[in-house]
Amino acid sequence: MLSSNEKPSTKFWKLAKQIKKDQKYNPGVRMSIRKDEVPIDLANLIKKGIITKDDLTDFSPELLQDLENVL
Template identity: 50%
Template sequence: MAGNLHGKTLKEYVKMLQSKKPASTKFWDLDKRIKADKKNPGVQMQLDKGEAIYDIVKMINLGIITKEDLADFSDDLKESVQELIDRHYGQW
């Protein structure tokens, strides 16, 4: 999951650097983006085993991961995640 996020983010950085903008503009745009990404819950979130299910739902709600990213997880976990999503957990 996190690898997907980082891979996607790196591709976006490369795209920024490959733009036709002046080098100084690319530098400052990338600097701003990296600072913003460091604040992204998907980058900085610390997981606690007891809270993991809630963290997973939170990451889905924030668009950091998708339910499809849970394909290799147990059916029990996927069902629990879906139940919380159905109850609109974390969407207030």
């Protein structure tokens, strides 16, 4: 789409339309997160197979310990 020879404004509006369509029909993972519930939310994401513990290696040791307590 972006590499076509169309005018930039035409490409922009096509891309905007596609983004809107994708957001409507394929929103991905949506959830609200509160700071005090992060370990619980991360545990749920791990249990559902959405993320793994390896994805969290850059998190603080304190948060990782809290997560282990929940799991």
